[in-house]
Each structure stands twice: as structure tokens, then as C-alpha cells.
Amino acid sequence: MSTQHACSEDRMVFHSLGYQYNLDSPGTELIDCLYGEMLGKHTRHEVETGQARRGECFKGGGTMPMGDFLYVKWRDKATGKEYEDRVDLKSRLPSPKDMFGQTVYFLVDENQLFVYLIPDSDIEGKRNHLPPGKPANGPDGWDYLDVKTLYPDNSPPKVRGGNVKWRAQRDAAKKKEDGQP
Template sequence: MGAQLGCSDERRFAFHGLAYNQAVDMPDVDILDCTYGDGLGAHTQHEVDTGQAKRGECGNMSGDMPIGDFLYVKWRNKATGKQYEDRVDLRKRLPSAKEMQGTEIYFLIDENQLYVYLVPPYDTETRLNYLPPGKPANGPDSVSFLDVKTLYPDNAPPKVRGGYPSARAAREAAEKAAP
């Protein structure tokens, strides 16, 4: 028999990115461990446990790379010292390799909940993938002008999260004042 095309263990590749901005979007947490798929930020558990390596360097990269099957993040709340972790299965949440071209998977932590977004490619001249009029903004504050999709958690209502403290405070005050 010949080889089957589209085997489930065949890796999909696309030019895309993975990013987070801890200092701006989540200054109240420390990222302790982070892995996107099997190919990025990969250190052995022993290296992480002994302090020789930290997987947090998996963030803020882009290129023609494998589309990850999962995103794992472990973090510590600086105020309480409590640790959290979450592993998101991305296999059914991400689009085809063709549709992944130029996108960015972006994560942030808000009130000890991991949020994962798919940020589309955009063009300022043509306003490609800009937020349609009347549609509520969603995702990280830095891209609130784009039509961002929430990948995780399921059924999370559209909301802008993160951003510099002054912008976050102004946004939250406006949300409270709204009817």
C-alpha cells in the first residue's frame, strides 16, 4: 500500500507567530513555564525543575514554523504566590495552514485566567482585518482595532484585556459607567 496523504501525525507549517507582553498585559504574574507545540521553547522538565532553563522564552517569535497542537502556560500570581497552569488543545481551535499565514497566537492572563487569541494579519492602508463597525473590540489592548478571535476559553464574551495601567484603568472606568 502507498503512503496516505494527510496523516494525523503530519506536521502543518505556516508563517505565523506566538507572542505575549508580560510587562504590559500581565505585570501581576510571573511566567514560569511555556510551551507552544512540540517544537518551540522545548527544554526538558529536568532543566526547568533545576533552574537551568525556563520555557518562558517560547513567546514573541514568528517565522515559518510548525503550527502547534497545544499551548501550555504555567504562571505565579505575584501578590499571592499561588501558581497556576493551563494547557490548551489547539488542534480544533486553529484554522487551516493557509488561513494561519501571517497570524499571531497571543496569550495573556487576566484575573488568573489564561486567554488565547488569534490575531489576524492586517494592512493599515486597506484596513485589512480591521474591526467592522459596531462589532465590539476583543483581545489584547494593543490590537483592539483588529477583528481578533478568542481561541480560549470557550464562550468568553468579547472584551479588551491588558494594556498599560492608565489605559486599562480608563477602559475599566468607562465599562463601569456604561449602562
């Protein structure tokens, strides 16, 4: 067995890649994406022969290699301008042991790519839930978990994406509960 093959087996772990592009990144169109060397549900042959687009990005989980990078290309629907970004994940992701059950999640906000690590959680318990007093971070709907921003570096915690109207209603209800005007 080659060294390269042995290294890739070491990086095989149960985890997932997620995104809800239409909900989290309105006003943009996903053109292409690639998580590591994975082509998702298509084989390399299908992509190279034009039977499938590489942009039909894999979305799901299972035991798979941890991606060394995430490449995303998108179009701003209002301007027609295309953007792309490639994020080095090798230094940003935890060890394969610590990666088990987590989700690499991406969205685009104001034509900036954001990549998050959403931890595994249990519904009834408090495993990986957001500690009291810590600001929520990451994609809407996951704000009860201690989500880590992988990219861009030094981005302040903020909930992004999701249905903006629903989030505004939730925030207003929470302020009312807390006695704020």
C-alpha cells in the same frame, strides 16, 4: 518519509506566537510556557541538560509548525499561588492556509489564561479590521482588528491587558468625542 513527518510538514506555516507578559499580565510571573513541541530559541538538548529553561518561551514569528497546544504556567505575585493551563489548539486554529500571517497571542487576566488569534492586517487598508458596531476584543493595542478568542470558550468580547491607565484615558476621550458624559 513517515506519516507523522508528512503531517507536521503540512502544518508548517508563516505565523507567530506573541505575548507582552509584563504589560498585559501585571501581578503575575510567567514560569513556563510551551507552544506545541517548540522549545523556542533553545534546542531540546539545552533544555534537558539544564542549560536553558523551557519557560524561556519562544516569542516571534516565521515559518514554523502550528502548535497543537499552548501550555502556560504562571505565579500570582500577591499570593504566591501557581496556576497552569494547557489549551488544545488543534481544533481551535484555522487551516494552515488560513493561518498564514496570523498571531497566536496569550495573556493572563485575573488568573485566567486567555488565548487570541490576531489576524494579519495592512496598515493603510482595512484588511481584517474590526467591522463597525462589533465590540473590540483581545489584547489592548489590537482593538482595531477583528481578533478572535481561542480560549476560554464562550468568553464575551473584551479588551484586556495593556496599560490600564492609558486605556482608561482613551476610553474617556472616546466617550467625550461621542458626546457621552
